Amino acid sequence: MRSRVELFETIRKDRTREDLSIRELADRHHVHRRTVRQALEAAVPPPRKVYPPRLQPAIAPWTAVIDGWLEADKLAPRKQRHTARRVWQRLIAEHQAAVSETTVSRYVARRRVELGLIRVEVSVPQTHLPGAEAEVDFGELWAGTGGTPVKLWMFVMRLSCSGRAFHVVFATQAQEAFLEGHVLAFQHFGGIPGRIRYDNLKPAVTRVCKGRDRDESERFIALRSHYGFDSFFCIPGITGAHEKGGVEGEIGRFRRNHLVPVPAAASLAGLNELVRAADLADENRVITGRHCTIGAAFELEKLTLLPVPTEPFDPARLLTARVDSRARVSVRQSFYSVPARYAGRRLTIRLSASAVQILDGSAMIAEHERAVGRLTECLVLDHYLEILKIKPGALPGATALVQARRSGAFTAIHQRYWDAVRTAKGDAAGTRALVEILLAPRSMPAAALTGAMDRAVAGSVLDPAAVIIDARTHTVNHIAPVVPIGALSRYDRPAPTLTAYDQLLIGSRP
Template structure:
């Protein structure tokens, strides 16, 4: 379908070349003579005729009522104001209106704008100096970790000037993850921006006060003091989302670009390796409207960042937990094992974003990777060996044994030796023999013990003490064998006993 401009061009060309009349031009182009006259007068078609507003007999008698309701809504609570559907329902119920719902919704949408009840907020474009500002936020995503679909939280810090962003995944968005994300981001950037924008995250803000004032958490204040940056908090809710739109958009872009399809990994550490590789790939990306890549812009910005302090900020939270009768401490609804001798005691726990460490005074007694989820047990078989010596029947069904097999700590060699020992010594004695070797793992290399167990199974000599002796023999380096000729330098002449004979006979020899 040709446009009116093209039609006008053809009419004017035919008149100019063939000198056709208005009637002939109208017949040739299949249009009204009035259109031909308009084309001959001006190459640009005239604007369309403005028609008067059509009557609205179905709704005209209710417009005064509807306007009154909309104006009164200004004083009503925001969540209890009229929607277009509710306006239509009231018209039908209270005024016996017969108009369609769509007629009411179209009028309400237009009338709200005319009455000034709905306004579109305008944002001001911003320019950011190198190293002056960054934005921080958490974004959620899902990943398949060890066969389970788990909800994870991605900490993101984005430098406003270059657009360079740091991403790291945590199993939680608690304060220890929030603080550790900052520490890791500053190390990644090699410096600290002058000011960081936040929304009102609970790890940083205890209470939102009037305006921009906030009651901040002590740990966040300590982090800010340690690194020397300033904080800026956006307006609460969706009204303040545009104030840190850079990181909001970055979370969505990164999730669509690098986390689709849903990643499948064996551990959270492997997931973070994938995310770190994606950060490197993004260095070659060019943000729309900018002349250079993100990596090139970051190389310029990094020189303007503040330097890192000499000491790293400690992000961990210190807790105290009681060891239950299963030699576990409960931390954030997950259970972590400790050596069985601590059952019934209260021990200090150092809770970090990715690790859980348990102490007995200054001594570290257990260290675990932080669990993902709730009511998850993280157990170490070594913590239960002293108990299993007296309860060997509990080993086959032990949860700690199943987890040791899953982690590869309890190998096929251990299982072969255990099966052989039980078949020759009986279940209890065979299991105790295995436990004796497992206890030796605390002081001897695992490779030497595994090799010794394999030789024991092959030879049929399954005594645990023999296995340990064999492992120590393999560990001890043998003295080098010297050649016989090299020992000549140690030769000495045989001693003479003539002096003793002189003493006995009293004569000179």
Template sequence: MELFETIRRDRRTDPAVSVRELAVRHGVHRRTVRQALASALPPPRKEYPTRARPAIDPWREIIDGWLIGDQDVPRKQRHTARRVWQRLLAEHGARVAEVTVSRYVAARRVEIGLVDREVFVPQVHAPGAEAEVDFGEFETGLAGSPVKVWMFVMRLSHSGRAFHVAYGTQAQEAFLQGHVEAFNHFGGVPALIRYDNLKPAVIRVLKGRDRVESDRFIALRSHYGFDSFFCIPGKGGAHEKGGVEGEIGRFRRRHLVPVPTVACLAELNNLIAAGDAADDSRVITGHAATIGAEFAGEAASLMSLPVEAFDAAVSEQRRVDHRSRVSIRQNHYSVPARYVARRLTVRFTATTVTIHDGGKVVAAHERAIGRYQQVLSLDHYLEVLTRKPGAMPGATALAQARASGMFTPSHQRYWDATRRALGDARGTKALIEVLLAHRTLPHACLIEAMDAAATSGILSPEVVIIDARRRATDTTVHPAPVAPELLRYDRPAPTLSGYDALLTHRKALP
């Protein structure tokens, strides 16, 4: 089209130019020049007759019969293109290439309607009416090690606003906690939420869309007042919540490539929250405004949050093993050694684990990521180490305390000094006595006292504890400044000068 326009423009500019010269100038045949001068529209392309297929044409009816007959047999026992080619060679003596047969079979299946072409119906979503929920997984570098984490996603169908949060698990506690955090993020609750058949919500899939739901999911739904919709199992169900299915992949490619490297899960979620904030300026294809602008209009249509948030923690009874640990989801968490062999109540969320003895919290830990991990507190083993000081150097709890910074270089210097002066056993017991004092004295004061003891050579733990207690109570009280408007109430300090004058006058009397 552009070539024809250029040729016609040259002729209008210079009517004397010949067809031959135009053909040379534009590098085309003279016939093309005459066509351009005759009409601004290029002639339609020449239609060629269907080429003969001498290799496959003799076998078309046989192949079509096999393909049509496949409609009445189980799907897993239908002809593949290779099987069609093999039968042609073995049963009919055909001389035809496999690629020729495979191309014909692929085209023919579409022509005779053996390949379903799914048609999707466009949908409209009222503000605040619907949301979709799903989990996605991705890799991250966490504290120097590659781990797999799961991302909970809730996406509002009207505005496309989505909330993402990463957890170390996709179990029920993460599913429930994700809902609570998403509702708080949106500032409201959508009227209906679409799910696939996630195990935290569905115990058993029944006929049609009937489901046996978990009690905790029913409690969550009742607390916030939304309705649930479960998609059909398999690939067809994914199309019923295609918004969140596509959102997981888009967010992962947009904000998690390259693979993020973080120190902890909280830092990773800060990175994800920054990605959510950046997406507010994104415009979804077919929408007239940004996600942030459309959500601002949708927020008023969401149902209001209840006064109290839903308690997403899972509560279970666990027996403390002989290593003073309780097991949660194939990970172990320490408790004080005096609770060995007892059954305690464990409340855990996707990020925390708290262990209770009745109404008293006896241990609290961050939730471990992965399996077969140990989260141990050195303080829980101090009474045992007092009796077994030889177990201290190789204790897993000590290694974790060093890694977390709780066992500082000051502790190590004091320990080295006491072992040199008192021997390994007595030196270790002296350190443990100081470590026990951390339960009642400020950490910084004990650190200063240990440094002073290691410098002076006075290594007795009693002296260290007395010094730390002195540092904790030796504070200088500074008077608080008086506001200028209160100065008018100042009165001079009382004096005894008048009384002294009376005494002087009395002595002067005869």
């Protein structure tokens, strides 16, 4: 039985290819016209009840035992290895397992492929038509971000005909990164290939069935429906890797040529700038056996790609989280700050591969670049200013202050003003004066305040109100610009007149 997402995909394809009416689509698919309208409006069906994943209680307790026997078979003579029936017989005899032979044979067949116990098949060279196919995979890499080497994941989409590839680095290979990689790749290519090859990535496949049948993730089906491409899943294990050898080789080639030595960047965004520059450089590369550059071949293939929809697919995932007593929300084992007044509240999180947006209803109250690694804190000093005004002694050791210094938001000028005002007024009063000035950028440019603090230290006029007044006088762009009276003339309208009505009354008299 098809899911609603697959039904929506079929309806959208029938409308695009055959231009059927809503009534015709409803009759063809035996659904209400309301369902057809929902499918045409969006690739994702309206939310419905989420059921927990189905368990496998029969085979789950014995998977470790079976895997051990199959691993031992690698050292055993080929004709004296376990058959699926022998595995089932041993489970019954030695472990008194209550499991059917069919369940065991299906598991053993899948694990043999995954463990490489099946003989490798010979690969057949392929010729790919322009715009017909692409391949997708993730590759592992190490990079220095913020001075610390971390393991990252590189999403790669490679067009099979021209060899043009798109690379982007994420902190994770979760579903939001998988989906966002597709969106960015289609924008980069300016088109969509007719079919894309995958291995059995968890963001796309929830269960590997017999042969090439797969139970697919509904978010992936929605992405495929939105962009209108077809998918092809390779055989599990090393045999399936040869079915998408283009992208497998591209990951290793790109890593050797552009990521050696280990690259270093201040942030993930900076690392992706290096990756984009490498993609541009590769356009002049000539693949062995071909007679033109990748860039020239892509210009011809681009004409055959499917058009990209005007509205991009939203790859973000919506979550909810409660703000803790430190004004942080925990998302995927990392912590992100929000304004302190939201402590104890449950907020909505819009999680993408590169950013974390925190919402109160429809209003976005905080936005952070996605953290790299686990148990990482991403704190904004501005979120704690109201609390620091009450607790000034917490500022010198605040983690948010350390991160603000590292990012350049808290400059040497801030520090000089803070030192001077604490010397003049004492630690508590001086820190409160600094906090009062730090609150001002919410209503005026931060650069103007920085210049005013510098002048305040030079002139020994440290009162925060005077600093704010000085910054306001040096602000170039006013918050409420003055509009010349002449600019409003286009809104002038003539005064109403009743002449036509009077003439109507005069003409009606006898």
